Amino acid sequence: MIELLKTLTNLSEPCGYEHAVSYYIKEYLEDKTDSVMIDPIGNVIARKKGSKPGPAILLTAHMDEIGFMIKKIESNGLLRFEKLGGNDDRILLAQPVKVMGTEGEVHGVIGTMSAHYVKFDDPNKVRKHSQMYIDIGASSKEEAEEMGIEVGTPVTWGTEFLVFGPEGSRKIRSKALDDRAGCAVLIQALDELKDSTFAGELILLFAVQEEVGLRGAKTAAEHIQADAAIAIDTTAVSDTPEETMDGSLGLSRGAGIKVMDFSLIVHKTMKDMLVKIAKENSIPFQLEVFPGIGTDGGAVAYANKGIPTGVLSIPSRYAHSPVEVIDYTDLEATKDLVKAFILNLEEDQKFPF
Structure with missing residues (x-):
């Protein structure tokens, strides 16, 4: 996944100019999904059917960078x-x-x-x-x-991708980890599921213009019919020594399972399901209550008649800077939780309020 993430972050694609990463992801997914397209605003939308009937699950991450x-x-x-x-x-x-x-x-x-x-x-x-x-x-x-x-x-x-830190706790430093890291998680999870059976259909949305108002996800989600959704994004941790930091979120503590941010109060059923799956599969996680951030999950939850939406967060230091930093183990934990969620789906899966 490191090489995939390096490739994605090396592309220079700010809000409204996501062309290179859109076409890269579309080409990458063409032989791994049942269908893939780029919509008129630039979102990449791919679909992958499971081997048995079940719910339609929207998985989304944004492609743009500040x-x-x-x-x-x-x-x-x-x-x-x-x-x-x-x-x-x-x-x-x-x-x-x-x-x-x-x-x-x-x-x-x-x-x-x-x-x-x-x-x-x-x-x-x-x-x-x-x-x-x-x-x-x-x-x-x-x-x-x-x-x-x-x-x-x-x-x-203009900063370059770098892997650093002790051997047992490798860190990744790069521009655009927000949210090419989320894109890498979705692509890697799909790759690892190629020989697995699951219920339902996966709808992968790689969205444009998240950083300027969730515009790509708002546009796409209005015409996507899904039973539930998970947004994958980075989140700003609070584990450094500045006086405003409270230590509630930290690097190397596992995937973040969102409870609330300024764009979304997470659907309780989705949050509880993600926590349960993480515990059952021994995937490290931390609960996130952080009003200082928003994600495409906020846009997706409003769509149609409302889509039950969860959010997984990849912990990040120095967010929205040229040297964003994540921990590789947190990246892996987030990918593992996405996979476990998909494999846990059942034919009659419901997501009640």
């Missing part, structure tokens, strides 16, 4: 930018980026004042992103345009 968009090219070649998704101004300075120009990816950096000038400035000031700029090495507007840059060009982080 990023930026060029809004102006200065006369000296520096690029002004707008945010795509929830970026924190405090961490933007001096970060490498990739600008997705029409002639290919262009490497750049979000510029920062030299430390030698700090004594002439307010060292406590956090400049707004609208005051910042991206340096791609161009010395004029014309040079930047010749490099394939224009107003509306998307931008992603």
Whole structure:
């Protein structure tokens, strides 16, 4: 799963520009599912029937990553930018980026004042992103345009995938783990189920534009008929020493089983079922109550007449940064819980309120 995750995160696909990852996933799933398509907004929707009748289960993860968009090219070649998704101004300075120009990816950096000038400035000031700029090495507007840059060009982080940490507790550091890690979980679970029998039908939704309002999932879920759903996403842990952290969620403690966030109070039947299955299969888990986050599960639960929806969370440090970090054992636990849920389905499975 590490190589799959590396491939997915190395694709530069911010909100609204998920094309490469959409087509990669569609091609990957073509011989592993009964049908797969890309809908008009860019969502990838695949279906896989089990060997016996049963419920239709929607499994979803989002493909987009936070990023930026060029809004102006200065006369000296520096690029002004707008945010795509929830970026924190405090961490933007001096970060490498990739600008997705029409002639290919262009490497750049979000510029920062030299430390030698700090004594002439307010060292406590956090400049707004609208005051910042991206340096791609161009010395004029014309040079930047010749490099394939224009107003509306998307931008992603320029950091690379890395596995680190002690042998028994490997960590993964990368951009876009939110939520390519969830995409990897769904793909890997499907791969591992290829010789297994299960009841019902799996509907896999790889959604676009989650980071700007759950837009892809809202659109797709309105025309998908499902008996229940599970969204897989990352979640921000609270196990570091900052004074606002309470230790309620942590890395290396297992998959998160959502109870509540700002987008969803999880359907009790779904939450209880996931907890029961985790215990029966000795899969490590932690319960998550975190109002500071939302997922596509919130959009899916509203669809049609309401879909009973659970959420599995992959614990993550430094979320929405260029160096998001997850624990490989948590990733595996999340994948194992998805598989166990599918194999636990019965022909007459119900998900009552």
